[in-house]
Amino acid sequence: QVQLQESGPGLVKPSQTLSLTCTVSGGSISSGTYYWSWIRQSAGTGLDYIGRIYTTGTTNYSPSLKSRVTISLDTSKNQFSLKLSSVTAADTAMYYCARENVVVTTHRVFSYFDSWGQGTLVTVSS
């Protein structure tokens, strides 16, 4: 069973770059039809999609964050990473990495988030 684990600094100063890594175990990040994704959740609020990367390196980002976000893949370490630049207090949140499972059937292709990391809290403060 695949497991995901986030890691990175818990405190980032305003205007700096937030950097997080998700380590995948129990399966290869290069195999299968999966998107590797980042999702965040501010205190007491809902889930906010950041973006994703496919095994080919293709990325999709939320339009609201696109100018500040980079998601990358390191297949040699079985990891993927998130960089969010020019952070402000509004970026303080619990950050989750997740696997989006893409299911291909005869007639349709659909997907859902089937595995999540435990989350890592990032606070933006000076």
Next chain:
Amino acid sequence: DIQMTQSPSSLSASVGDRVTITCRASQSIGSYLNWYQQKVGKAPKNLIYDASSLQSGVPSRFRGSGSGTDFTLTISSLQPEDFATYYCQQSYSTPRTFGQGTKVEIK
């Protein structure tokens, strides 16, 4: 972006009650709708995918239905372990978007 709106935002119910949560999409999304359960301090867990397919290991008291713009998650007989926040999520287009959540509390 496709907006997902859940109702109610919260509800109080007793063990054994039938609970219904509604999710509405801002445009038709076919059956590209998933449901998640999140307990305090934990990551979300997938319950239902593709609008009505029960995730492996999820109790059969959870049922998803709907298509197009209107979807429902029903818990047929609420159990103590079901008190949590529930989210819908569309997988019709990117960016993926979630509903704001429905918190199910003990009455």
